[in-house]
Amino acid sequence: MRFNDTVLGAIFLALAVFIIVSASGFHTPPGQKFGPGFFPTIVASVMAAAAIGLIVKGLVGRRGARLVELDAWFSQPRLVVQGASVFAFLLGYLAFSEDIGFLIVAPLLLWALIWLLWGHPMVALVIAAGASFAIHQFFVQVLLVPLPWGIVPYFKLF
């Protein structure tokens, strides 16, 4: 998604204004000249100046240009589905991993994604199961990271 410089500048200007307004509410300890709001205000002021520069540049440079331009892949339904699948994968993991468990959610998501991108559902299933299990064992056994077990009963191979 490509924004015109003017739109881009406006977005960052809004962010900068938000930071400055929030920072003005931070309490400065008595007797000190520079409180917790000082540095964010400086950073946001510089950001605001650059954003205004970008807005001006956008207005002067390309009059009549479109405000937002979609990437080329948005016109190809297959690529849109593939792009969306990355987010679906992440959201799916975020939603279900704790309750259902890594060892069920990860292979299923991985299978679906490899199947979608590559095809070959049976080979994809084997790869997905193998890769998920390898990553699980590496993190749980070697790095001692408590990946969520969910409804899967706890076990230890080694």
Place this chain on the structure above:
Amino acid sequence: MLDGLVNTANLAKAFGLVFDPKTLAIICLSSFYGLFFGAIPGLTATMATALLVPVTFFMDPVPAIGAIIAATAMAIFSGDVPGVLLRIPGTPASAAYTDEAYAMTMKGQAELALGACLVFSVVGGLFGALALALIAPALAELALKFSTFEYFWLACLGLTCAVFVARGDPLKGIISLCFGLAVAQVGIDVVHGTPRFTFGSISLTGGIDLVPALVGFFAVPELIRNVTANHGRVEIVAQNIGSVFRGQWELFKRYPLNCFRGNLIGVLIGALPGAGADIAAWISYAVSKRFSKEKEKFGTGHPEGLVDAGAANNSALGGAWVPALVFGIPGDSITAIVIGVLYMKGMQPGPTVFINSQDLVYALFIVFFLANLLMIPFGWAMIKASRRILSVPREVLMPIILLFCVVGSFAIENTLFNVWVMLAMGIIGYLFEENGIPTAPAILGLVLGKMIEENFLLSMIKVGGDVTGLFGRPIGGTLGATTLAIWILPLAWLAWRRLGRGGHAT
């Protein structure tokens, strides 16, 4: 104290640390990992580093740093291989001379091109290691005199460089930098203890964790780009690859100056904050063409530029470590990640690390030399296996890497919140790149934000809130004046030019 002499006891200890079987095994494994990541187009050395961080989190300092050094050195070399065979650079650092290398392949000189990439990568890497081992301790001695004033200005200078060397619109560079600095301020403020921009969330009071932010910023955009691109099946045109070392000595004898020049440009560009191996390769390739006696041969499969640029991108890696280790200011996006790792390992970068952890610093230098020497056999094996490695379907790799991103982000603090952070930073990183906003300044801002603010506020408390006090010490004053000059001069020049042009028009 640092007296310029090598402390043999610490050096022996460092050798012991590096040549520990477990450490050696980790270095070898990360070398293979780096070779693989570099060779697959769309997977970069920076991404390889970002994905290694969650794993190094659980290691001792020397294997952790060794893993990153080995993986990045190998990845920068192996990025050349698909350039030679497929005309697709494996990492951006190889893009400068991909056309040249592929033209050599088309002339039937694939072996010579691959060999040159390997040999001059090794030479460049060793030169970078040597430069790091010689320059860093000497600079550290100077840096011992630094206080919060100097560090404040140095960080400002570093961030300024990052904006100026970033490709594209400097306004967007500034915005990217400010965005990184702003993200660094989320959480409890280090000096006053006030929660800032936490929106009442307990997870945000600890601030944005660097690791999921890095993984999101560097890995997710590449993944999105990969799955939304149409890849045709790639065909390797090269004949069977024979002896890659044949003819390399002749090449070295013919272009010794090029090799040295590439090394030097690499180290210098690498040390410059914000510019890394890719910019070093572009510049040294351009310099090579500019001063060549056979300019007309460039672009037709001429190895001269490969010697320059192939050495430069590997020596840039060592160069980038110099400011990272001595001042805590990263020379490129890889060392920006490394600084985060050094903090996690209790090796606070800065001149004192050369005194307090001298054995670790020596070990780091040894790993640098070792990794580049290992590149000779491993690189050779990689070239031999390149046909197989390049035929691994990317459609299978990308989902597995995505799962690894998720688990890696989770692993640092064992919370799903960090997976959200990765997702959010991934979307922002993708939009940044799509809109021509450079990502390196944002990462530098994120890494350096807390340090700049802390040094500024502590300096201010020391001088009782008088801003002119920032210029009170000789080194700090000089650094401050230089920084201000860099900020003001371009603006003044622009204003003068505008006024001059206005005068002409009327």
